[in-house]
Amino acid sequence: MSPLPPEQPGLPSREAVLAEAHGVLLEKLQRQDCAHALQRLARAITHLSGLPCRLRVVAGQTAVAGFDAGHVAGHTLVDVEPLCFGGQLQGWLCLPAEGSSRSLLDALQPLIDTAGSMMAVWLQESDAGPPPSLTLIRQAMREGGSFVWEWDIPTDVLGDIDEGAVMLGYEVGEIGHTQVDWNRLIHPDDLDGIEAAYEAHVNGEAPFYRAVYRAKAANGDWRWVEERGRVVERNAHGEPLYMVGTQTDATAQVALAEAQRERLAAEAASAAKTRFLSRVSHELRTPMNAVLGFTQLLQMDPDRRLDTTQQQHLALVRQAGDYLLGIISDLLDLSLVEGEKLSLQxxxxxLLPLVQDCIAMVRSQAEAGQVRLTVSMPDGPAATAAQVLADRKRLQQALINLLTNAIKYNRADGEVRVVLQADQAGAWQVQVHDTGQGIAPQQMPFLFEPFNRLGQAHGPVSGAGLGLALAQALALSMGGHITARSEHGQGSVFTLTMPSAPLAG
Incomplete structure (x- = not known):
């Protein structure tokens, strides 16, 4: 049985497909009727896909039988998927051409595999007369990682327990042949749940028995096992006598489900963080604007002139307030981007005029830090007339953050060089080269994390660790991205790549 692809919206779930496949196999074990099993497969495919279908059995190139759900009248069905077993064509799955898709067929693969094996048994039965053993069905299931078991309840003997043992890496006959022997492999914490599932089925509360539990493999690892079964024989008092079922190694599926739960939890935590940052930013911005406003009034009040020391103190208050307001604004912008609520046009x-405007805005900061600013670009009119598709205000904000970062972490008498160039895909790049200390290789994976200052939190350069994270978030929201390369002690290069604007006309 082929591995199932990730679930997609609009397609049947793995649980529903596997449940139908297991149900068909269990019913075949009980009824020994391949024709009935193929009829049920057709009904299952129709139910899960919403499409009329026919299972067409072939011998050589000749169609010898067809099984459908009774909903094919008036529909034109075509062969869309070969049904094979043991490398041999057994028949075809027929669906309306306009309704089938590769993704649907992939989702239905367990049923398609089961149909191929059932057709092989049906053809063998038709040719040989008496029903053969279940060898073909067992072989098909074994190849897909599932194994059949039979349980004689009064004697506690498990038929085919060796197949489950081999699945866990044991030798044939190594673990015994009773349910008590098998229970020794089950994790103690899972035994109560298994017993509850069995009792629910035996008492008629569930149509079949299903349990997912941990079993100890031969190498000592705990592997997840999915077990399904059904009571097929009872005594005159309704007590169960005989049960058949299947086992599947579900370790990969359980790991996938756990990863999905972790991803959803991380997304929920991220959304809660975004809401918190947005609310805090809004709450802080209003009083901070009031502080700055009153600071300006004190500085400008002609009736209450301040002495030099007071002016200096007030200037420090305003400087700190402006710095804090900048952090609040970055927090708010970052929360809007992460919450996909940032308005972009x-x-x-x-590109060139925008770069020149950004350089003009940070020039005083560069002069204060004794850092030179230069711009270079390829010759020709193409670079001069280069245009990118972006929100101008947000693109300017992202580039200023890159320039400010390059200036802050530079050295005295250093240089920040801005290079404009087109990449091989036709997008435009703005490279920001600096001559600072660079970034240690072990810090590079954390470069764009909010609040992560890469070990510089207690250094001489102030900051909150939001600039690069915000620049990257803005670039991504506009269809671009930022990459970085650095050699520790030699400087860094940050490259902002944005899609070219389509030519007019």
């Missing part, structure tokens, strides 16, 4: 933006 993508238009063609002339």
């Amino acid at each position: 993508a238009t063609p933006v002339a």
